[in-house]
Amino acid sequence: MRKTPLSRAASLLIALISVVGLVSSPTAASADKGVRSAMDVVAAMQPGWNLGNTLDAFPDETSWGNPPATKALFDTIRAQGFRSVRIPVTWTDHQSATAPYTIDAKWMNRVKEVVDLALASGLYVLINVHHDSWQWISKMPTNHDEVMARFDASWTQIAGAFRDAPSKVLFESVNEPQFDNATDEAKMSLLAELNRSFHAIVRGSGGRNADRILVLPTVHTSADQKYLDGLASEITALNDKNLAATVHFYGYWPFSVNIAGVTTLDETTQQDLIGYFDRSAKTFVDRGIPVIVGEYGLLSFDVDPNAVQQGEKLKFFELLGHQARINKLTTMWWDNGQHLNRQTLREWTDPGLFAQIKSSFTTRSGTTSSDSIFLPKSGAIEARTLTLNLNGTSFRGLWQGATRLHPGRDYTVSGDQLTLTAEALTRLAGDRSHGVNATIQARFSSGIPWKIYVISYDTPVLSNASGTTESLTIPTRFNGDRVATMEATYADGTNAAPHDWTSYKEYGRTYSPDYAGDSIRLLKDFLGVMREGAPLTLTFHFWSGAKVTYQVTRSGDTVTGIAS
Known part of the structure; x- marks a missing residue:
């Protein structure tokens, strides 16, 4: 793979500096000499938040549905406990597509304005080159010289514009770097070339850029060990104490999107998270190199926020916060407008989720094996047992509102087994109407109280329906229950597409x-990839444990559904 000589990047830097009239200033470079170590600064940025789908949107700031960023927004973020904001920026639509790849002055000034607003709210700021990564940087294997020239020109101009910005502004070379049709070895080599050029350009631009903290990603911002090792080698070679590494984390994929029957935070999902954070810490933090988890969340948030069941979702973020804390990783929550209401700046879409995430920054919370107890609508009610996940806390008891339930009479605890008595559940179920009849709280010595919902249900009932390959709506009486997942298999035992390697389909994309x-x-x-004329059996799994089968058949563009 061809390398870009450092002299070429330096020559381009000098040429562009002469155009914009920037002059290196040793005085400016030394103005921030009170700056702490990179480890200390990155630690002070915890916790962080992403201004997603705003300056990274295209063709303009509001194109993806969010209002313009304001001082009030950043004041809200700071007041909610965040200490830093990552401001993703996509430059492509505001930059000439040919040399000298000039960035529109109006756009650059808007980026600077938004950064200044965040700084004025007391936040650290991380800016980057964002969707450009797949718009044109990914073409580097077959368009090497042009990509390098544009990348160098971009960072020369960005570095020049922010040359004298406070040291609380950090630069990230490129978001989620990817390279089309390249081997892993080639990807790491190409990224190393970009990171080296980014480093040389920023450091050579003078001012506070001489020692500003620079953030370098792994390939795909993945924590696979080979990618961590590749970046670690590059950071060692650069021999610069003001560098940080970055990875992104959206969880074990089957859990994150609810596919393949992974509906709970099972052992595999937990170990995936623990391993991801442990590897990042051992590769970098243990060697004095800070790590920023520049984005984290669940992939299903972009499709259906209900794809991952609420209690399992809360367990995931409780564990994530703990692992970040013990591994000394700084986390930046990805919010593209789906979490904080940016219109009112007064509420979170899911207050319980935010409360759990916020709590996890400082302490652990206890949970139980499930947040729901499903009771049949009719017939005798029996005692139910849940497993306590203490997570280092101690169990304090159960409450319904301000009323404490009585140990011994309402519940018992044996080891990690919490059993609610039949008498207590009968009282809590009330008239046993479908749905949630009571909400109780398990309280622990620290963290967020764990809600447990007492639910009455009957087996759901699905009815016949007709539709097209665009959509089929099945009338359903849920009877207090909720869907956990759906299987789809043909009579010959093969699995339906898409993802025909599993019978369990993806929540939110297939149903x-x-x-x-x-x-x-x-x-x-x-529906669009169903076989014609081959009856397909669907099995809906519900959280109560109930299973309901349903048959669908495609004929041309018509799809019919028949209840079993």
Whole structure:
């Protein structure tokens, strides 16, 4: 793979500096000499938040549905406990596509304005080159020289514009670097070339850039050990104490999108998270190199926020916060407008999720094996047992509102087994109408109280339906229950597409329950690839443990559904 000589990057830097009239200033470079070590600075940035789908949107800031960033937004973020903000920036639509790849002055000034607003709110700021990574940087294997020239020109201009910005502004070379049709070895080599050029350009631009903290990603911002090792070698070679590494984390994929029957935070999902954070810490933090988890969340948030069941979701973020804390990783929550209401700046879409994430920054929370106890609508109610996940806390008891339930009479604890008595559940179930009849709290010595919902249900009932390969809406009486997952198999035992390596389909992309609308909708990504004339058996798994089968058949563009 061809290398870009450092002299070429330096020559381009000198040429562009002469155009914009920038002059290196030793005085400016030494103005921030009170700056702490990179480890200390990155630690002070914990916790962080992403201004997603804003300056990274294209063609403009509001194109993806979010309002313009304001001082009030950053004040809110700071007041909610965040200490830093990552401001992703996509430059492509505001830059000439040919040399000298000039960035529009109006856009650069807007980026600077937003950074200044965040700084004025007391936040550290991380800016980057964002969706450009797949728009043109990914073409580097076949368009090497042009990509390098544009990348160098971009960072020369960005570095020049922010040359005298406070040291609380950090630069990230490129978001989620990817390279089309390249081997892993080639990807790491190409990324190393970009990172070296980025480093030389920023450091050579003078001012506070001489010792500003620079953030370098792994390939795909993945924590696979080979990618961590590749970046570690590059950081060692650069011999610069003001560098940080960055990875992203969206969880074990089957859990993160609810596919392949992974509906709970099982052992595999937990170990995936623990291993990811441990590897990052051992490769970098243990050697004095700080790590920023520049994005984290669940992939299903972009499709259906209900794809991962609420209690399992809370357990995931509780564990994530703990692992970040013990491994000394700084985390930046990905929010593209789906979490904080950016119109009102007064509420979170899911207050319980935010409370759990915020709590995890400082302490652990106890949980139980499930947040729901499903009781049959009719017949005798029996005692139910849940497993306590103490997570280093101690169990304090159960409450319903301000009323404490009585140990011994309402519940018992034996080791990690919490058993609610039949008498208590009968009282809590009330008239046993479908749905949540009572909410109780398990309280622990620290963290967020764990909600447990007492639910009455009957087996759900699905009705016949007809539709097209675009959509099929199945009338459904949920009867207090909720869908956990759906299987789809043909009579010959083969699995339906997409993802025919598993019988369990992806929640939100192939099917979507609508509880308010009393229906389950089968979606185009699923219906459009069904075999014609071959009956397909669906098995809906519900959180109560109930299973309901349903048969769908495609004829041309028409799809019919028959209840079993």
